[in-house]
Amino acid sequence: MKAIIYTETGGPEVLRLVDRPVPEPGPGEVRVRVVLSAVNPSDWKYRADSADGKPPFPEVVPGQDGSGVVDAVGEGVDELRPGDRVWIWEAAWQRKDGTAQEFVVLPVRQAVRLPEEASFEVGAALGIPALTAHRCLTVAEGTTGRLAPGSLEGRTVLVAGGAGAVGNAAIQLAGWAGATVVATVSGPEKAELARAAGARHVVNYRTGDAAAEIRGVAPGGVDLVVEVAPVVNAELDLAVLAPTGTVAVYAVDGGPAELRLPMGPVATGNLRYQGVLVYTVPEGAKLAAVEDVSAAVAAGALRAGEQAGLPIVRFPLERAADAHAAVEAGAVGKVVIEVGL
Structure with a gap:
């Protein structure tokens, strides 16, 4: 062979x-x-x-x-x-x-x-992107560690880099689970991909006031950020997080590898930063992710191709x-x- x-x-x-x-x-x-x-x-x-x-x-x-x-x-x-x-x-x-x-x-x-x-x-x-997205979406305050229709009902999820493979999976899975999904992108072509994936609101972070746009969609703040660039986006994330909000960090794209945070807003808001590396996710959580991703595929909720972003x-x-x-x-x-x- x-x-x-x-x-x-x-x-x-x-x-x-x-x-x-x-x-x-x-x-x-x-x-x-x-x-x-x-x-x-x-x-x-x-x-x-x-x-x-x-x-x-x-x-x-x-x-x-x-x-x-x-x-x-x-x-x-x-x-x-x-x-x-x-x-x-x-x-x-x-x-x-x-x-x-x-x-x-x-x-x-x-x-x-x-x-x-x-x-x-x-x-x-599927594989690494979908399992990573699942972990990111199930580490927030009050979540059960599982995804299913309705499991994120009433929550707002911000997906940074909505045109990437993990971002695409996160948009599709979060929408399947009932969340209101906001995605940030760097340009109009990527905006179209995020919309095709199912993002209800798409924000170009290179034009206008991204924080104000996101707050306009979610006046009370977003409950969860699926974050690909935590250093570059630190100021934006802190500006839009709701109290007890979570930033799930699965990559460090752009900027230095070290993240410095003002502890006042983090402590006052009871905010959480959660690292995610799918290879070392606890075994039970990983197998649960495989089950939930399989259920989403069976339901037609995870798609691929241009039409799916x-x-x-x-x-x-x-x-x-x-x-x-x-x-x-x-x-x-x-x-x-x-x-x-």
């Missing part, structure tokens, strides 16, 4: 297309014929990590997420059978085999049944390096590698 590997860390050029034996699933494992392999920012960051120039394994296949069809199952697997369509999450986390190959073997819990009405594009766009940017397997470079350069939409269409 064909696979993308790297044996040293560095730029996209370290990725190589090779032939490997088709792996066999062991007990509790499934083998998936990969259709689409998704590329996330963490994929290129782990590949580029050059602390000692060595990856965590002698040979690594990148790709946490993807979609495909179960090809074989190992002993003791009853949840799935050959022919089932699935979406894949965290395939390469602390493992040497990700989704950028024609077949991947992984624990059965990391291959989740994909409804027939959901496209492989939808399946590939998430353009699909495609690369063939032999151009995996270009796919990584595109994500690193900030490509708008979801970058996927076509493995076995």
